[in-house]
Ligand SMILES: CC(C)[C@H](C(=O)O)[C@@H](O)C(=O)O
C-alpha cells in the first residue's frame with residue numbers, strides 16, 4: 109500500500125521527557141517519517157517540552173491544562189520520565205500516570221520477544237523460544253492514589269496504601285487479554301496473589317472465571333505472582349498471553365524484558381481502545397541517568413514502540429516495516445549495536461543502519 | 467562441642483501439613499536427631515496433624531486454640547500448606563499466616579546461595595557467584611487482612627485491598643536487615659515501589675533513611691521492585707542483604723530460589739527475635755500436589771531449614787553440620803539427587819546419603 113501522495117495525516121503528540129527519552133525520541137524521527145511516507149501517510153508532531161526541567165522551572169511536570177492540549181491527538185509518543193534530582197513519585201504522578209489514567213489507557217500491552225541474534229541470559233534459550241505478551245491493567249489496582257499516612261514521626265505512625273479494583277476496570281483488561289489470546293496461541297495466564305490478598309485477588313479470579321465462559325477456545329491458567337516470577341525464568345517458552353494487575357504487570361514485564369536480552373528492546377503501548385482519548389506509546393526503559401548525554405542509548409525499543417503506535421492507528425504495513433527492520437538488524441552479526449547489546453555503536457549509527465535497511 | 471550426655475532438651479512442634487510437606491518432614495527426622503545427638507543436645511517433638519485433611523474433617527485448618535498449644539515450644543517446624551481441593555486463601559489464612567502473625571514472627575529470613583555442583587539457569591553464573599539473604603517483613607504490609615468487596619455481581623462492584631505499614635513493623639525489619647548487613651558484606655538493598663505507591667513506600671524509604679544513620683558502615687541502595695526483579699537476573703552477584711515488604715519479599719525470594727537452581731534448595735525462617743513466642747522454620751517450596759506420594763520430593767530445603775532452626779536455638783555447631791553436609795553432597799557428582807536437580811533418586815536415598823556423610 110504505497111502511493112505517491114500521502115492520503116492521510118495524523119496528529120501525534122511527542123513528549124520526549126527526561127534523560128535518554130529526549131535522545132531516542134529525536135533520533136528515530138527521520139526513520140519513522142520515512143516509513144510513513146513509504147506507506148502513504150504522514151504525521152504532524154507537536155513537541156511538548158514537559159518533564160523534570162519544566163518542573164524545575166514551573167513547579168509542575170506539565171501545564172495544568174496538559175491533558176486538554178493532548179486530547180485531540182491521534183496518538184501520543186512518550187520518551188521517558190524521571191530525574192535523579194526529583195523524587196520519582198513527583199515526576200511520575202505529575203506526568204506519566206495522569207496521562208495513563210486521565211485518558212483511560214487501560215490496556216498496557218507489552219510484547220516480550222527473544223529476537224534472533226539476541227542472547228537470553230537464560231541458559232538454553234535461543235531466539236524464537238520466547239514470545240509472549242503481557243496485558244497489564246493500567247489505570248487502577250495497586251497504583252490507585254488511595255491511602256494516607258498518619259501520626260508522622262510518632263511511635264504509632266501508620267501508612268496505608270490501598271489497591272482499588274473495580275468490576276469495570278477488571279473485566280475490561282481481562283476481556284482484552286482473552287481477545288488477544290484468541291488471536292494468538294489461545295493460552296491465557298492470569299496472575300494473582302489470591303492466597304494472601306483475599307479481597308482484590310479473589311475478586312480478580314472470579315472475573316477471570318466469568319469472562320472465560322465467553323472464550324471456550326482459550327485455555328486459562330492461574331498462577332500466583334511469586335510462582336509466575338519463577339516460571340518466567342524456568343519455562344518462559346510456555347507463555348502466550350499473560351494478564352495481570354498494574355503492579356504485577358509492572359514486575360513481570362521487567363522480568364520479561366530482562367530474559368529477552370535487554371531493557372533496550374522492550375516496547376509498550378498504553379492503549380485506550382475506544383475513540384474518546386488518544387493512546388500513548390513508550391519504550392519500557394526509563395530515563396537512564398547513568399548514560400544520559402553519551403549518545404549511546406539503544407533506540408530500538410523506541411522504534412518498536414512506534415511500530416505499535418502505527419499498528420494502533422491501523423497502519424499495519426508501516427507497523428510491520430518498522431518491526432521487521434529491527435528484526436533484520438538484530439539478526440545481522442555485522443550490524444552496529446549499542447553497548448547494552450554488547451556493541452560499541454552510538455544511537456545515531458544504529459538508526460542510520462536501520463534506515464539503510466528499509 | 468560433642469559430649470556423651472545430652473545437656474539440653476528442646477521442645478519442637480512439628481506441623482508437617484499438606485502434600486510433600488509431610489514427606490520431607492518425616493524423612494529428615496533421623497538425620498536431624500543424629501546431628502543433635504552428635505552436638506550434645508536433643509529435642510522432643512510434638513506432631514500436629516493440622517492442615518487440609520484436618521480442615522476437611524473439622525472445618526478449620528487447626529483447632530481454635532492452636533496457637534496456645536504451640537506457644538511454649540522452643541521452635542516450630544512446618545512442612546507445607548496447600549491442597550488442590552481447597553482454595554489457597556482458606557488454607558493459608560487458616561494456618562500459615564496466623565502463626566506468622568500471631569507469634570509476631572516479623573523477620574522472614576531467606577538465604578539464597580548458589581551451591582557448588584548446582585547449575586544456575588543464568589548463563590555465566592557459577593557456584594559461589596550468588597550469595598545473598600532476603601529479610602522480608604512477615605506480619606503486615608500487603609498481607610494485612612484489610613479490605614473488602616462491595617456491590618457483588620453489580621456493575622459497580624468494587625474490591626479494595628489495603629496494605630498496612632506501621633512504624634514499629636517497618637522499623638524493626640529494616641533494623642534487623644541492617645544488623646545482618648553489618649555482619650555480612652555491609653551492603654543493604656532496600657526494595658520499594660515509591661514511584662507508584664506514594665503512601666506506603668515513601669514511608670518505608672523515610673524509615674530506611676532514618677535507621678541508616680545508626681549504621682554508617684553499611685552502604686544502602688534503593689531499588690524499585692521492578693528493577694530489582696530484573697537485577698536479580700542481570701547482576702545477582704552484587705547483592706548482599708535485601709530488605710523488602712511482605713509481598714515484594716515473597717516475589718524476590720522466589721526469583722532467588724529459581725536463579726540458585728531449585729525451589730527444592732530454598733530454606734526459610736519465620737523468626738520472632740524476642741523470647742515471647744517461638745519462631746517457625748519451613749522450606750520455601752509448597753505442598754507440590756504434582757509429585758505427592760511419589761517419594762521424590764527434594765528434602766534438602768527441609769534440612770537447610772532445620773539448620774536455620776538450630777542456628778536460631780544457638781546450636782551453631784549443629785546448624786553448621788547440617789548446612790555442611792548438604793553442601794558436601796551437592797558438590798559430589800556421584801551423590802544421589804532428586805529429579806528437580808536432574809537426578810533420579812528418591813527422598814529416602816538422598817537423606818540416607820546425607821547421614822552417611824556426617
Ligand atoms: C516509571 C513507573 C511509574 C512505571 C510503572 O511502574 O508503571 C514504569 O516502571 C513502567 O513500567 O512503565
Ligand SMILES: CC(C)[C@H](C(=O)O)[C@@H](O)C(=O)O
Pocket residue numbers: 303304334558562716750
Ligand atoms: C503460601 C504463601 C501464602 C506464602 C507467602 O506468600 O508468603 C509462600 O508463597 C511463601 O513465600 O512462604
